[in-house]
Amino acid sequence: MGRKLCVSVCSLNQWSLDFQGNYVRILDSIRQAKLFQSQYRSGPELEICGYSCDDYFYESDTYLHSWQVLTRLLLETTTNNIICDIGMPVIHRNLAYNCRVIILNGKILFIRPKQVLCDEGNYKERRWFSPWTKDRQIEEYQLPRFVQEHIKQQTCPIGDAILQTNDTQIGFESADELLSPKSCHVNLYLDGCELISNSSSKHFRLRKTLIDDINKATEKCGGVYLLSNMRGCDGDRLYFDGITVISSNGQLIQHGSQFSLQECEVRSAIIDLEDIRSYRLSKRSYQSQGTNSDAYPRIRVEFSLSAQHDVFIPVSPPMEWKSVTKEEEIALGPACWLWDYLRRSQANGFFLALSGGVDSTSVACIVFSMCYLVFMEIERQGTNQSNDVLRDLRRIVNDINYRPRSPQELCSKLLVTCFMQHSNNNSELSKTHATNLSSEIGSGL
Incomplete structure (x- = not known):
């Protein structure tokens, strides 16, 4: 029949300027x-070089090494027979752009620059990149x-x-283009796009995900929306929460983990193009507005995402997003950031002066939360030879045979605490509080 297709979104723990490590994780995600028989793979924003390169985006070497990594990916047989959406910076006419590079079978199909840059709060993208302002226009790169060689x-x-492609049409957004007042996805859907891929580096914010926004986008116009996201701290002070999303016709059909220590997480879903077309036929507002939409240029590729004989392939059912409490978010988000920084900085642990007050107690609890996450991830991966968390932990504690038996035991290895005995602000009660806490989490005092 040729109407069902499998698509994949990725959450990668990339690190700024770690071109070799980033290459390995990208290749692993592909x-x-x-393995899921996916024909389309979307990755996070700036996944080749890392998002938080900051003023290294002024250096031409950053762009050179990004092209070197992309060339290695193009020459890999692993990237054959699957459309890969790769995030990297590109210089065009001496202007720097935050781009998506779409590749297939050793060839570059298309480069899509970011149109709406993030320039508020923690983001300063206009400091390093220019927005692509030529709406519905393409040039030769x-x-x-x-x-070339x-x-x-x-x-x-x-x-x-x-x-x-031979069976569908794919549009592109990047990060906050989804949330901008003149979102690209509306015009893309009205011009016939059935899939929209968003490459993002969204940092963790308390009680805030993009799942509702994405479901509303696909409910309004019909279609599938794919969000890939960065994970980890990337060497900066932000934590990218790594939530990946696949939504179809207003319903969530796949999502990734919000707080996870996996370096590479791939989530896939099977969608039916006929479901999208039937949904749109029933939306009369879509029908009337679609006839007046301006056309985008088409990049045509002789490739099919759907299988020819797919009658008995089941589609992915709707699912619910189960959010954690705000207290769990406070405990887990900073804990993931701490683990990333600990293992990447080549440090051996943390030192904390416990006063028995709220501030130091909160910090100690977050470190213990990190130990709990590490312990549970090691238990989940078991004796798997590719247990990245266990390998990193053994390097940190300098013991190639170490395996923690409890979060408290692990905390005793990674956290050293002391009580500031001679401070005028300390009392026997605060010392008791500090002693009880250190005993509970296993840090010692």
Whole structure:
């Protein structure tokens, strides 16, 4: 029949300027997507170089090394027979853009620059990048010479366009373009897009996810929305929560973990294009507004996302998002950030002066929360040879055979606490509180 297809979204724990490590994790995510028989893989924003490179985006080496990593991916047989959406920075006409590079079978199909840059709160993207302001226009991009030599391709389109395969049409948004007043996805859906892929680096904010916004977008117009997201601290003071989302016709059909220590998490879903088309036929507002929409340029590719014989392939059912409490968010978000920074900084643990007051007690509890997450992830992965968390922990404690038996035992290895005995603000009661807490979490005093 050719109407059911499998798509994958990824959450990757990338690190700024760790080009080799980022390459390995990207390649691993593509392998996992292909294990699900997926024909389309979307990755996080700026996944090749890392999101938080800051003023290293002024350095030409950052762009050079990004192209070198992309060239390695293009030459890998793993990337064959699957459309891969890769996030990286690109210089075009001496302007720096935050881009998505779409590749297939060793060729670059299309480069899509970000149109709406994040410039409020913790974000300063306009400091390093220019927005693509040429709505519904594409230009010719001259590939770097060494890329041309390796993949035998001189140019590719760059700009604002739709990718058209043999069986469907795919549009693109990046990060907060979903939330902007003039969101791209509305015009893309009205011009016939059935899938929209969003590459994001959304940091953790208390009681805030994009799931409701994405469900509303697909409910309003019909279609599928894919959100891939960064995970971890990326070397900065923010924690990217790693939530990936696949929504279809207003319903959540797949999502990733919010607080996880996995370096590479891939979530896949099977969708039925006929469900999208039937949904849109029943939306009369879509029908009337779609006839007046301006057309996007099409990047045509001879490739099909759907299988030819797919009658008996079951589609992914709707599911519910089970959010944790705000207290759990406060405990888990900073704990994930601490683990990332501990293992990447090559440190051996933390030192904390316990006063028995609220501030130091809160910090100690967050460190213990980190130990609990690490212990549970090691137990979940078991004796798996690719147990990344256990390998990192053994390096931190300098014991190749170590395996924790409880979170408290692990906390005794990673947290050293002391009581400030001679401070005028300390009393016997505060010392009792500090002693009881250190005993509970296993840190010692």
